[in-house]
Amino acid sequence: MGAQYSRSRRENSAASEAHLAIVLRSLRTSVRAMATDSPMLNLVLLEPEIPNNTGNIGRTAAALGCRLHIVHPIGFDMGEKARRRAGLDYWHLVDCVEHASWSEFLRAEAPTRFWLYSAHHGKPHWEAKFQRGDYCLFGKESAGVDPAVLAWFRHTHGESNMLTLPMPGSDGLRSLNLATVVAIAGYEALRQFGGAT
Numbered sequence: 001m002g003a004q005y006s007r008s009r010r011e012n013s014a015a016s017e018a019h020l021a022i023v024l025r026s027l028r029t030s031v032r033a034m035a036t037d038s039p040m041l042n043l044v045l046l047e048p049e050i051p052n053n054t055g056n057i058g059r060t061a062a063a064l065g066c067r068l069h070i071v072h073p074i075g076f077d078m079g080e081k082a083r084r085r086a087g088l089d090y091w092h093l094v095d096c097v098e099h100a101s102w103s104e105f106l107r108a109e110a111p112t113r114f115w116l117y118s119a120h121h122g123k124p125h126w127e128a129k130f131q132r133g134d135y136c137l138f139g140k141e142s143a144g145v146d147p148a149v150l151a152w153f154r155h156t157h158g159e160s161n162m163l164t165l166p167m168p169g170s171d172g173l174r175s176l177n178l179a180t181v182v183a184i185a186g187y188e189a190l191r192q193f194g195g196a197t
Helices: 002-034 051-064 080-085 102-109 147-157 178-192
Strands: 041-046 067-071 095-099 114-117 134-138 162-164
Touching: 041 051, 041 102, 041 178, 051 067, 051 095, 051 178, 067 102, 095 102, 114 147, 114 178, 134 178
Parallel strands: 041 067, 041 134, 067 095, 114 134, 114 162
Antiparallel strands: none
């Protein structure tokens, strides 16, 4: 019993430390973000699983002047040591805010103009009329957006704010790569804004 209690305390302590690390990174980024103008877009990754995708998306966000929101839990370590090991030497240029959960993201951001990208639902993304500061939500690589979040989105923002990238030659292809979809979305918004952020 004593060993089990001790292991449980260690696990709770590790979870608390991980949550605290997320909060501290988010606070540092929020302070930096307050000093900058509003972002061109807010790119929201819901529970990303593949670090290389998130790294590529971070580079795209920095290049376009977008804010990247990473909603936990995630499938990899976002700490400074892990970023250095992965060669993300540009990460200090990424306006990145981490959120401990979907509910904490909604509480902190309260997005009013929100678009959801899906491989299976929605109108072609070029029919969207983006505005500066809009939020674009992208689901995890393996399963997309969680059904509960999808239902919330439909109820709150409607089908008209659900977007897809048509894949006319996609027999048997499940979806496009997440980093590719985010880049296409960001550059479509840039095109609509006249090519200048």
